[in-house]
Amino acid sequence: MYFGLMIVRPAPGLGELLRYVGELVDHGAGEMYESLGMSYRPRYTPVLRAMSLGAATVTDITALTHVTQGAVSQAVGLMVTDGLVVREQLPDGRKSGLRLTPEGRKLVGLLEPHWEATFAAVVGLEREIGFPIRRALADAATALESRGFAPRIREARVRTAEPDISPGRGIATATNWFDRGGQAYAQFRPEYPGRLSMFLAALAPSTDLAVDVGCGSGQLTTRLASHFDTTIGIDPSDDQLANARPRDRVRYLRAPAEELPVPDRSATLITAAQAAHWFDRPAFYSEVRRIAADDAVIALISYGVLRPEPAIAPRFDHFYGNEIGSYWPPERKLVDTGYSEIDFPFEEYPVPPMQIRKNWNLAELLGYVSTWSAVRRAEADGATAVLHSFAADLTELWGDPTAKRTVSWPLVMRLGIL
Incomplete structure (x- = not known):
């Protein structure tokens, strides 16, 4: 109530909800890393997982993850600074490749059991709410890659004249x-x-x-x-x-x-x-x-x-x-x-x-x-x-x-x- 009036909470937007859920997930993951005595950035996870599967360039990592090229490049830069990744020239001499350092490989070994537990927690969350969160988000990502959100907004605002x-x-x-x-x-x-x-x-x-x-x-x-x-x-x-x-x-x-x-x-x-x-x-x-x-x-x-x-x-x-x-x-x-x-x-x-x-x-x-x-x-x-x-x-x-x-x-x- 505010000066005798009821303040109605507006319906949240899609971006607002996605950011909030992402913050909740990252915060919880960060708490677990701290409890394990690890100083670790959750944003490194998709990069490390992709590199553990053989990805050797930013392009490879982008193709294997749902992370944009710019975000991958930023994460890689931080990981180089933290001593987890080194850059090296690929045999063809055209592109800079990436390789996990011994510290990076050791970190992957420590994190793999935690990643398994994280995926199990996601499965439990999906069962709790009765909805396949990951599948829905993957489908949404595919649809938005096919047709961006801007034209969808334009279509919703102005419906072009169509024949009957x-x-x-x-x-x-x-x-x-x-x-x-x-x-x-x-x-x-x-x-x-x-x-x-x-x-x-x-x-x-x-x-x-x-x-x-x-x-x-x-x-x-x-x-x-x-x-x-x-x-x-x-x-x-x-x-x-x-x-x-x-x-x-x-x-x-x-x-x-x-x-x-x-x-x-x-x-x-x-x-x-x-x-x-x-x-x-x-x-x-x-x-x-x-x-x-x-x-x-x-x-x-x-x-x-x-x-x-x-x-x-x-x-x-x-x-x-x-x-x-x-x-x-x-x-x-x-x-x-x-x-x-x-x-x-x-x-x-x-x-x-x-x-x-x-x-x-x-x-x-x-x-x-x-x-x-x-x-x-x-x-x-x-x-x-x-x-x-x-x-x-x-x-x-x-x-x-x-x-x-x-x-x-x-x-x-x-x-x-x-």
Whole structure:
């Protein structure tokens, strides 16, 4: 009560609750370390566990944990100061590796029983509240890597106008989805996971300049901007660039992949996401060699065919492979085979498995399909009946058009060092 008024406690926000729970967990863990007579920072735990499993670089540790690259780098710096880790040159001479010191290895041995007890305590907590905390948080992390929180807030604030796709009206209104250009591409093409841009930034010799070739409306460009001092997105289409996403430290330029308006020996990372199969690649590779700084990284990235839920997969596959199959250009085969057959004349670097996952309603899926080049060709050829039939069938199979269904794409990459 305050001056006769009841003060109503506001509902806590997600970030507030996550921070509070994290503080409670870290405080409890810290108390246990003190009771064991150990001066130890809980933030070291994921790094030590990853290194005990063989991780030898910041990139390796980031890939094995749910910790950002920046947080891993900070923890490693403190661990070097505390004498638990030393830096050493890897055999290839390009990257700084990490190794546990004898004191670090001894500490891991002392901590392993405590880690087992900690995991057992988490299991007990989950049983007590009847909820799988770790699984839910892992699912949330995967979803937010696939689609960040900022666009979710924007969507919640302003619902963009969508065609009426209620059951029974699919044929009449589905035509709206096959009438869009760069706007549809910007709205419906999937975003790349944050893990991809972090992985590429960690491999680059510096974060001076990233060049995203065939950038479209900036799906990957804006991700890279979080890690590089300057990012240039290049595309030959005025329509795509008109719908590109503005971002600090990002410049968009109109040019073909074979004539890049970038200074010689300046780019530390060169990417082409869902675009390289359209290029004159010998000419593009010549430009890559010209603009690449020493030890620059080149990444050709592609996501394969969308995989919907089983209930709609047969109808979707029939549309993709049969009904519009003849409208796919020959270059599409390179995407279907995961870029395994694309020519790539560079020293290759292994990549971890990644995927894109989205939770979409019917409007979002149809919007994405409308961006396909084969759909554009079918429309130009007058095969609109096939498009409308597919949209109507999908509407019937989907049920409630506002219901969210999971779709995914395998993310593949050819990665090289210049």
